Amino acid sequence: MVTCNLCPPDDNHVHADSILDHLRLMHPDEYGDGPARWPDGGNVVVDTTIEPDDITNGGQQ
Ligand SMILES: [Zn+2]
Numbered sequence: 001m002v003t004c005n006l007c008p009p010d011d012n013h014v015h016a017d018s019i020l021d022h023l024r025l026m027h028p029d030e031y032g033d034g035p036a037r038w039p040d041g042g043n044v045v046v047d048t049t050i051e052p053d054d055i056t057n058g059g060q061q
Contacts, residue, residue, distance in 0.1 A: 006030055 001013045006027045014022045023031040036044035
């Protein structure tokens with residue numbers, strides 16, 4: 001089970017296999033056109049927890 005952050009806290013558990021159907025049927029405004037995909041079909045994941053310096057080591061080689 002996964003948690004749907006858009007549902008009320010007392011009724012927000014959804015089977016992981018059906019989370020996309022849940023979003024599409026229950027939260028169509030938020031679902032929009034569905035999850036973003038890369039050209040190869042992989043899901044686009046947006047990680048807002050990292051900073052550019054985490055990858056570039058602050059510009060030091
Ligand atoms: Zn929901």
